[in-house]
Amino acid sequence: MRVLSSELPAYAGERVAMAGWLHAKRELGAVTFVILRDRAGLAQIVAEPPVELSPETVLEVEGVAVAAEQAPGGVELQEPSFRVLSEPAQQPPLELRRPVLKESLPTLLDHAPLAWRHPGERAKLAITAASVAGFRRALDGLGFTEISTPKIVASATESGANVFRLDYFGRQAYLAQSPQFYKQTMVGVFERVYETGKVWRAEPHETGRHLAEYTSLDAELGFIRDHFDVMAVVREALAGMIEGIRERLPGAVELPEVPEEIPWVHFSETCVDDVDLAPADERRLCEEHGEWLFVTGFPTAKRPFYTHPEPGRPEYTNSFDLLFRGIEIVTGGQRLHRYEDYTAALGGDTEPYEGYLQAFRYGMPPHGGFALGHERWIARLVGAKNIRETTLFPRDRNRLTP
Amino acid sequence: MRVLSSELPAYAGERVAMAGWLHAKRELGAVTFVILRDRAGLAQIVAEPPVELSPETVLEVEGVAVAAEQAPGGVELQEPSFRVLSEPAQQPPLELRRPVLKESLPTLLDHAPLAWRHPGERAKLAITAASVAGFRRALDGLGFTEISTPKIVASATESGANVFRLDYFGRQAYLAQSPQFYKQTMVGVFERVYETGKVWRAEPHETGRHLAEYTSLDAELGFIRDHFDVMAVVREALAGMIEGIRERLPGAVELPEVPEEIPWVHFSETCVDDVDLAPADERRLCEEHGEWLFVTGFPTAKRPFYTHPEPGRPEYTNSFDLLFRGIEIVTGGQRLHRYEDYTAALGGDTEPYEGYLQAFRYGMPPHGGFALGHERWIARLVGAKNIRETTLFPRDRNRLTP
Numbered sequence: 001m002r003v004l005s006s007e008l009p010a011y012a013g014e015r016v017a018m019a020g021w022l023h024a025k026r027e028l029g030a031v032t033f034v035i036l037r038d039r040a041g042l043a044q045i046v047a048e049p050p051v052e053l054s055p056e057t058v059l060e061v062e063g064v065a066v067a068a069e070q071a072p073g074g075v076e077l078q079e080p081s082f083r084v085l086s087e088p089a090q091q092p093p094l095e096l097r098r099p100v101l102k103e104s105l106p107t108l109l110d111h112a113p114l115a116w117r118h119p120g121e122r123a124k125l126a127i128t129a130a131s132v133a134g135f136r137r138a139l140d141g142l143g144f145t146e147i148s149t150p151k152i153v154a155s156a157t158e159s160g161a162n163v164f165r166l167d168y169f170g171r172q173a174y175l176a177q178s179p180q181f182y183k184q185t186m187v188g189v190f191e192r193v194y195e196t197g198k199v200w201r202a203e204p205h206e207t208g209r210h211l212a213e214y215t216s217l218d219a220e221l222g223f224i225r226d227h228f229d230v231m232a233v234v235r236e237a238l239a240g241m242i243e244g245i246r247e248r249l250p251g252a253v254e255l256p257e258v259p260e261e262i263p264w265v266h267f268s269e270t271c272v273d274d275v276d277l278a279p280a281d282e283r284r285l286c287e288e289h290g291e292w293l294f295v296t297g298f299p300t301a302k303r304p305f306y307t308h309p310e311p312g313r314p315e316y317t318n319s320f321d322l323l324f325r326g327i328e329i330v331t332g333g334q335r336l337h338r339y340e341d342y343t344a345a346l347g348g349d350t351e352p353y354e355g356y357l358q359a360f361r362y363g364m365p366p367h368g369g370f371a372l373g374h375e376r377w378i379a380r381l382v383g384a385k386n387i388r389e390t391t392l393f394p395r396d397r398n399r400l401t402p
Numbered sequence: 403m404r405v406l407s408s409e410l411p412a413y414a415g416e417r418v419a420m421a422g423w424l425h426a427k428r429e430l431g432a433v434t435f436v437i438l439r440d441r442a443g444l445a446q447i448v449a450e451p452p453v454e455l456s457p458e459t460v461l462e463v464e465g466v467a468v469a470a471e472q473a474p475g476g477v478e479l480q481e482p483s484f485r486v487l488s489e490p491a492q493q494p495p496l497e498l499r500r501p502v503l504k505e506s507l508p509t510l511l512d513h514a515p516l517a518w519r520h521p522g523e524r525a526k527l528a529i530t531a532a533s534v535a536g537f538r539r540a541l542d543g544l545g546f547t548e549i550s551t552p553k554i555v556a557s558a559t560e561s562g563a564n565v566f567r568l569d570y571f572g573r574q575a576y577l578a579q580s581p582q583f584y585k586q587t588m589v590g591v592f593e594r595v596y597e598t599g600k601v602w603r604a605e606p607h608e609t610g611r612h613l614a615e616y617t618s619l620d621a622e623l624g625f626i627r628d629h630f631d632v633m634a635v636v637r638e639a640l641a642g643m644i645e646g647i648r649e650r651l652p653g654a655v656e657l658p659e660v661p662e663e664i665p666w667v668h669f670s671e672t673c674v675d676d677v678d679l680a681p682a683d684e685r686r687l688c689e690e691h692g693e694w695l696f697v698t699g700f701p702t703a704k705r706p707f708y709t710h711p712e713p714g715r716p717e718y719t720n721s722f723d724l725l726f727r728g729i730e731i732v733t734g735g736q737r738l739h740r741y742e743d744y745t746a747a748l749g750g751d752t753e754p755y756e757g758y759l760q761a762f763r764y765g766m767p768p769h770g771g772f773a774l775g776h777e778r779w780i781a782r783l784v785g786a787k788n789i790r791e792t793t794l795f796p797r798d799r800n801r802l803t804p
Contacts, residue, residue, distance in 0.1 A: 019767070039593035039594065058765045058767045085625075085767050086765050089762070090764075111760065113764075114760060136538075143441065145527070146534065146535065147527065148617050150794070152566075152802065164568055165569055167568070185804075186794075189524050190441050190524065191441035197599065215550050223487075354803070355514075355515065358804060362494050363490040364488055392549060392584075392588075395552055395554055400556045400573065401556045401757040402587075402756070402758070
């Protein structure tokens with residue numbers, strides 16, 4: 001039976017079989033230290049004769065587990081016999097043995113299938129998986145149902161400007177920019193729904209915070225009073241995501257505390273002389289208020305047609321963004337829920353929205369929801385400057401492979 | 403505080419607040435029975451004066467919970483006072499109060515935002531959510547890591563014939579037909595990975611078992627002996643999915659037992675006079691062998707280029723399909739893992755596969771995996787004849803809305 005590197009300390013004194021990649025090799029006099037990498041971590045193997053194997057060789061190895069203070073986990077493998085499962089066809093162009101990869105971001109992205117093998121790199125993806133699992137668990141616990149909505153759609157959900165077009169059996173169709181219309185529709189079915197899926201924006205700009213394809217964690221809930229009920233769920237979702245990472249990957253990254261109630265400030269009190277926040281505003285507001293901050297009440301001019309106005313102040317909306325460490329990671333709000341409000345908001349042009357309007361035609365409760373850009377959240381959490389550093393195989397206007 | 407219909411029995415004798423949709427209404431002499439539908443189920447409300455409310459009105463209601471044998475859960479709400487949150491703009495075209503909806507499938511699909519509100523219909527989606535949650539839990543328990551791979555890709559993964567093309571910043575790109583190349587690549591990183599996401603096939607035929615967009619549950623694992631190690635994981639995944647449904651939705655659907663070891667038969671022993679199974683073969687084989695059956699060793703001619711040949715019989719492959727109740731729900735197998743095997747399989751034309759080949763260039767273990775079409779599995783499980791009956795908003799060559 002195969003023993004993983006993380007399990008090796010439990011086998012001190014026993015003969016065990018391991019498997020993985022030759023991560024690094026160092027010769028010290030007559031002794032060769034081989035570092036084996038498997039899915040659980042690294043293990044040290046000490047061989048007396050020289051080992052004629054190159055980095056990234058896939059190995060099975062048998063040996064005796066022996067306590068050794070300087071080895072990872074305090075146990076190393078001695079008297080090894082190696083069996084090669086697969087040899088690399090060429091020398092890897094990245095030195096995975098380094099504590100931190102030295103190459104530039106474009107080089108790492110070009111060699112992503114190899115670069116993600118680095119323990120520090122792959123940890124970001126493990127954190128990503130733990131975070132989304134924590135999101136699902138938190139919302140499951142709040143009575144939400146997971147849904148999976150269409151990604152090929154007949155009309156743009158957000159704005160027509162940055163939508164990808166495709167040929168759908170001879171008709172024009174679009175890639176979903178968000179599950180917005182569908183998650184609202186499903187409030188009529190389950191009251192509380194969430195989705196963790198891909199969305200697409202044909203972003204013409206190449207920035208460190210935008211991608212053409214990203215993972216959106218979406219939720220929508222009915223029977224709310226206003227957007228503050230949605231913000232309370234955002235808080236629970238984030239606390240669940242952080243808890244998910246803490247449980248699965250203790251110590252992998254320094255985790256922030258989420259306040260019981262995240263502070264909030266109304267847009268009209270942010271001293272922003274525009275209808276939306278610029279990146280510099282987001283940074284300044286977090287400097288003033290702390291690493292977590294809701295900005296509420298965005299001006300009507302910058303919010304989509306389905307946004308609920310602020311009662312008594314129709315120039316503002318019952319909407320919010322959540323800023324984390326100087327960047328917007330969540331956007332959400334209360335939506336319109338009356339059929340006549342939608343027909344008024346859309347003017348005469350309701351035809352492309354017929355499917356969407358069905359939900360409102362047959363009775364919908366007051367509701368709202370939010371969307372969290374998952375790669376951006378993870379980037380902020382691990383201190384990555386560019387969202388591409390935490391995206392498995394990023395897509396932007398210049399990058400379609402690997 | 404709002405009480406859900408499922409919680410009402412615990413409140414007998416108390417004054418409670420509820421909310422939901424007016425599901426049905428029946429007048430019996432001076433008494434009106436109102437059935438309220440919320441996310442948890444149905445509740446009976448008994449009103450003395452006539453209730454001037456129409457189906458799908460969204461309501462808050464306060465009243466006294468009183469034991470009543472004939473009510474759902476044995477408790478009904480009496481002395482109600484209603485508050486209307488939202489009125490339907492028109493009479494619903496489906497009678498949701500019926501135990502089973504009477505309309506034809508095309509009519510139900512046209513009115514899907516409304517039809518899914520029916521308790522029997524939405525149960526299928528709740529089963530879907532529980533099944534995918536069970537899949538993730540089973541694989542998490544086996545040391546798999548969840549990944550999210552690109553859906554806009556530079557080259558077709560399966561066959562060029564049924565791929566959707568899109569304009570990607572002026573270049574031609576495709577919608578992923580499967581995460582095949584990426585999940586194999588990620589075996590090099592995490593050894594064991596899974597993904598639950600959408601895939602797309604431009605299926606020209608309109609059948610009850612194909613869709614243009616569907617949810618694929620994909621897994622891939624390294625350090626296998628052969629495809630039988632993959633089949634063992636398929637078995638665990640299915641057992642986990644069934645367990646997930648049983649826990650969350652006891653009694654919602656009759657659940658099959660998965661044998662500890664699912665029976666299997668080699669393709670050469672199926673008496674099929676072709677290189678692949680036809681639907682009639684799948685039905686016959688399940689009649690002969692039972693509701694679960696692996697067919698292994700498909701002929702090389704019908705399997706994709708990355709499939710591992712059967713040692714000693716290169717006209718067959720180390721591949722399998724899983725049949726469940728007469729239809730294929732899983733396909734999988736062992737893959738090639740040596741770089742030179744890929745360059746040989748692809749011939750000279752390796753350029754479109756450069757990103758994919760990187761993984762094999764730098765050392766990959768023997769590995770394999772599988773893909774399960776989730777809507778098809780759910781359809782078979784609940785006894786739906788057409789996959790569209792268990793797909794939230796299906797996409798086919800004629801249907802792009804709602």
